[in-house]
Amino acid sequence: MSQDRSPETCPTTNGMPMLGLGTWQNTDPDQCAESVRTALEMGYRHVDTAQAYENEGDVGEGLARADVDREDVFLATKIWISNLAHDDVLETARESLDRLGVDSLDLLYVHWPARTYEPDETLSAFSKLYDEGLIENVGVSNFLPEQLEAAIEICDAPIVANQVELHPMLPQPDLREACDRHDVDVVAYSPLARGAVFDQPTIQEVADKHDASEAQISLAWLREKGVTAIPKATGEAHIRDNWESLAVELDAEDVDAIDSIEERSRKVDPDFGPWN
Template sequence: MAADNADQIAPETCPTAAGMPMLGLGTWQNDSPEECAESVRTALEMGYRHIDTAQAYDNEEAVGEGIATADVDREDVFLATKVWLSNLASDDVLETARESIDRLGVDYVDLLYVHWPARTYDPAETLDAFSELYEEGLIENVGVSNFLPEQLDEAVERCDAPIHANQVELHPLLPQADIRDACAEHDIEVVAYSPIARGDVFDQPEIQEIADKHDVSEAQVSLAWLRETGVTAIPKATGEEHIRDNWESLVLELDQEDIETIDAIDETDRKVDPDFGPWN
């Protein structure tokens, strides 16, 4: 059962995967500067230590402000951002990554992702630039996002720096078994965006039953399922109530029957499906 007070859950309660906290704060569509900065500050002071943003979110400056105003040392925050698909030519990667770091107000980022393998993405050119940033110490880890297994294989083969994570849409209605298997084969962490299926887990009968059983929210059930299957989750939340509810998922322990029930959900629903998605 979840704790009554998220403030009682210490940051070290959150497990890590290769040094990356397995529960983070996503900031996609958190585009009000004041609200974004405040949600980041609130999350960090509650105990979160993983913040995820992107060039395309147009909120890196606000994320940086939230980190700067929180009573948490920068070195304790695992900070990730992503290079947009129009900036993946070599020179553009180098230029815009530095601009992202400047907007964030930091000296480095812990993880820099290729946001999508699309448009200006070229495995050799793009990943060589990422490796250069890695060698310079401007990024601590290289990541990819929305990569299918075959693209992941190619990236691992081509990138001089190790690939740390593949960030994909992943939730009980889109379990991505093939991608998870490919990541496990390469010892690459899986990071789930839209981990509560944009709220649709609240309407899923199996998840509702498990939530009632443990007296928690459906969001906590989805996040706990991801964690217990080895996946890092970065749910978006803006208000303190939702930030707190997600944080409390850390002390929810699902039993094997719960896991099997969620695994057996016979429904697929992809929420993020642009024309340039590699599966299209």
């Protein structure tokens, strides 16, 4: 059944738009800048990058090119695992701000609880950046429930988000429950399972029912779960296809069908992942 695919706005949770543009592996400078510009002028208001992506400058160029006010954009980046000592957090966060060409960040994440991550030292630096007004919110990424709970106890600034791999083949119910218990938003990276959702039979069936793409169905399912998604996209067609997921309304039968998928697949699994 065909439906209007022209959403004008995106729902938000705690001030964060629930659909954003991911920029991992978007390393061609002009393409990255144009992806950001295209997404923002289409209606996106959430852009996610990281020090490790080595494209903060290009993301900043895209922000500058877009005919959208900076204050209307929710901008997030992440401190890499080699920069998580207290003074390194402070120094490299300012370098990220310079590369992005902004005075402050809407959200700064601890990218992984690994290597130089020491909860007290790392999070005290994040709190200092928060107190100085250089970041509006503190986030963590790839944290297990027990690591999230410890970080919340230690960090003076409120932790508002945990960014993790999450999609229909990795639904992470225990982690989502822990985040909900602590009023922490869940942000899904690799929300399309690096393209694997396109070959998933149940998602294909739901997509056919709604005259939608498998990507749109997966993103709509995440939204039904209260999860923010940041799919990576470069070309205008993919950026638009993801944006149009906001017009897809799944019914309870659809959600139950996707919840019943038994296939499990983790796409991002480094040796330093806390689950290893």
